[in-house]
Structures are given as structure tokens and as C-alpha cells.
Amino acid sequence: MVFSLSATELEATLGVLAVKMPSMNVQLVMLSRLVRLVNTTIQSELNERLRKHHLSxxxxxxxxxxxxxxxxxxxxxxxxxxxxxxxxxxxxxxxxxxxxxxxxxxxxxxxxxxxxxxxxxxxxxxxQLVSPETNEVRRRGWSALSEPEYEQLQQLLTKLLTAV
Incomplete structure (x- = not known):
């Protein structure tokens, strides 16, 4: 996955904002941004695959x-x-x-x-035709995680979702 702004650049930008806005919780902003970037990247590739089949x-x-x-x-x-x-x-x-x-x-x-x-x-x-393609995109998108990490992330995101 390629992000338009690297995590390091994002952290640097947030560091500048933290100085200018001391009440900003940089860690929460960073986590929110990373979740959004991961989702956007996976969804973008999914949509590209779906468009080939005239699907949204x-x-x-x-x-x-x-x-x-x-x-x-x-x-x-x-x-x-x-x-x-x-x-x-x-x-x-x-x-x-x-x-x-x-x-x-x-x-x-x-x-x-x-x-x-x-x-x-x-x-x-x-x-049946499209499912293997979408499964592959998701598998590649989450492949950096081990099974225990995936399960932990799923539990944590579920916990966050019920709190919002």
C-alpha cells in the first residue's frame, strides 16, 4: 500500500500542530488518520476491481x-x-x-x-466471479498482521465502535 503522506511525514505535521495547538491529542489524531488511510487504500483498490465488473x-x-x-x-x-x-x-x-x-x-x-x-x-x-478478487484485495491489505494481531485489532476496533 502506498500512502500519499508517509506515517513519518504525518507525525511531523502533527508535531507542528501540537505545538501550535497544545490541547490537541496528537496520538488520537494520528490513530484516526492511520485507520482512515488504511481503509481508504483498501477501498480504493476494491473499487478499482469492482469497476471492471461494472459494480460500485x-x-x-x-x-x-x-x-x-x-x-x-x-x-x-x-x-x-x-x-x-x-x-x-x-x-x-x-x-x-x-x-x-x-x-x-x-x-x-x-x-x-x-x-x-x-x-x-x-x-x-x-x-462467484468477483468474490475471489475482493478477497485477495482484503487479504493483501491486511497481510502485514499476524493472526493474533488481526484478532486483537478486530477486538479493539469493535470496542471503539461500541463506544462511539
Missing amino acids: ESLWHALLAIYARPNHEILPSELSSILNLTRTSATRLSDVLVLNGWATRTTHPFDRRKITLKLTKAGENLI
Whole structure:
């Protein structure tokens, strides 16, 4: 991974800011920036791979959310909740999934007022095609960590997330 600003340069910049702003907690700013840089770097490569398949990150996560559900079906409201999107954004994603033939819309079998999204065979095939590429990007992105370090980082980030 290549950052536009090295960790050393970032530390130097933060050192200058710490002098000018004594109340700044440089360590917290540094940690926040490093987490963002790691995420941005991995996401950038993921998005590059996804674009080759005419996918955005949102579409990819929508496909995976549907794939993970029983019978590969989901209500748009559930998709909205899982992806933390507005219902309007989830509807737009659904439109693109249907337009590309990766999902179909059907009336819910028990409540005709609801629409169900169902993954098509083309959607399943796309997941099988793209998944190894996204897995490889993530594996390389986190390869500097040993298994115990990875587990520790996951626990720490989970702890932070529940505190925010």
C-alpha cells in the first residue's frame, strides 16, 4: 500500500500542530488518520476491481446482502437497514440490480404491498466471479498482521465502535 503522506511525514505535521495547538491529542489524531488511510487504500483498490465488473461498492454490498439471505431474497427495507442507507438509496440500488439482471422484483407472497428482491443466476454468477478478487484485495491489505494481531485489532476496533 502506498500512502500519499508517509506515517513519518504525518507525525511531523502533527508535531507542528501540537505545538501550535497544545490541547490537541496528537496520538488520537494520528490513530484516526492511520485507520482512515488504511481503509481508504483498501477501498480504493476494491473499487478499482469492482469497476471492471461494472459494480460500485454499494452494489457489491447489496449483492452480498441478498446472497446471504435465505433463498437469496430480501425486502428493500431490510436492504436499507443492513447497508445503512435511506430507503430512497436502497430503491435506487434495487433499480440498478434489476436493470442489470442481477436481481428481480416480485410481490411478497404473504403481503402484496411488499416487494421482494431475489438474486438471479446472473447475480449469483457475478458474486462467484468477483468474490475471489475482493478477497485477495482484503487479504493483501491486511497481510502485514499476524493472526493474533488481526484478532486483537478486530477486538479493539469493535470496542471503539461500541463506544462511539
